[in-house]
Amino acid sequence: MTIKITDIQFNYNQRRVLKGCSLIIERGNIYGLLGANGAGKTTLMKIIKGLLKPQNGDVEIDGRNTLAMTIEEISQKIATVSQDTNQVFPFSVLDMVTMGRNPHIKLFGKPIKEDYIKAEESLALVGGLYLKERIFNELSGGERQLVMIARALAQQTPYILFDEPTAHLDFTNQHVILKVIRDVVKKNNLGVLICMHDPNLVYQYCSHSVMIHEGQVLSKGLTKEVFNEGNLSYLYGTSTKISRIDNGLIYVSAK
Numbered sequence: 001m002t003i004k005i006t007d008i009q010f011n012y013n014q015r016r017v018l019k020g021c022s023l024i025i026e027r028g029n030i031y032g033l034l035g036a037n038g039a040g041k042t043t044l045m046k047i048i049k050g051l052l053k054p055q056n057g058d059v060e061i062d063g064r065n066t067l068a069m070t071i072e073e074i075s076q077k078i079a080t081v082s083q084d085t086n087q088v089f090p091f092s093v094l095d096m097v098t099m100g101r102n103p104h105i106k107l108f109g110k111p112i113k114e115d116y117i118k119a120e121e122s123l124a125l126v127g128g129l130y131l132k133e134r135i136f137n138e139l140s141g142g143e144r145q146l147v148m149i150a151r152a153l154a155q156q157t158p159y160i161l162f163d164e165p166t167a168h169l170d171f172t173n174q175h176v177i178l179k180v181i182r183d184v185v186k187k188n189n190l191g192v193l194i195c196m197h198d199p200n201l202v203y204q205y206c207s208h209s210v211m212i213h214e215g216q217v218l219s220k221g222l223t224k225e226v227f228n229e230g231n232l233s234y235l236y237g238t239s240t241k242i243s244r245i246d247n248g249l250i251y252v253s254a255k
């Protein structure tokens with residue numbers, strides 16, 4: 001059970017931003033997606049989700065080419081948590097999380113009791129049940145992010161793509177959320193791709209890493225194997241130092 005991404009090339013207008021990216025997302029693993037600003041990470045995630053069509057290359061989800069799948073079918077397989085959390089309507093938090101159930105609800109159908117129960121369970125999982133009656137638009141950036149993660153969990157898909165899920169979170173909540181993700185990946189055998197800018201968090205939480213440099217895969221594999229000063233220095237265009245810490249962790253810093 002995998003998402004197989006093969007030789008993706010993508011242009012915005014005439015400008016090529018992805019130049020032949022291939023990777024495999026297997027269930028049971030967390031893949032950290034790393035790269036400098038503008039490297040093409042969000043574009044790649046949009047292609048995996050079927051929101052953008054590549055000029056070349058394929059995405060297969062559990063053996064099916066996404067070109068032959070409807071957006072609803074893809075949404076039953078892949079949930080996404082994006083950076084953009086703006087909402088026009090003043091939905092309650094519970095309504096926002098229940099929307100994650102939409103791919104499981106028939107056209108013109110309404111959520112049933114089970115959907116609300118699943119939404120509450122997902123909120124509880126990220127420690128956000130206390131927010132359920134609040135208006136989503138009135139939450140802080142970090143609280144919104146917790147809610148959006150609960151919504152992705154409520155969608156109950158085998159794969160989840162996270163675009164910088166910790167960007168608005170304080171130090172504690174970064175770790176709370178990444179531990180929640182790690183636990184659900186294990187419990188539900190999910191395949192997860194997480195775009196993150198902090199290599200230290202990637203090292204701590206992602207079993208695998210994919211490094212994207214100017215639209216190409218610079219390196220991919222077990223995080224412990226691809227994390228070295230050469231790769232990180234090239235990836236970010238800055239001289240990078242890795243210090244080893246006692247408990248098996250590392251500290252990546254700019255020299």
Ligand SMILES: Nc1ncnc2c1ncn2[C@@H]1O[C@H](COP(=O)(O)OP(=O)(O)OP(=O)(O)O)[C@@H](O)[C@H]1O
Pocket residue numbers: 012013017035036037038039040041042043044
């Ligand atoms: N809608 C668009 N139209 C034209 N160019 C775009 C569009 N969206 C993104 N780009 C360009 O494509 C390139 C890759 O953008 P993308 O958002 O995928 O990068 P990223 O790796 O996610 O960056 P960041 O870490 O800054 O979020 C960038 O040069 C960006 O300016």
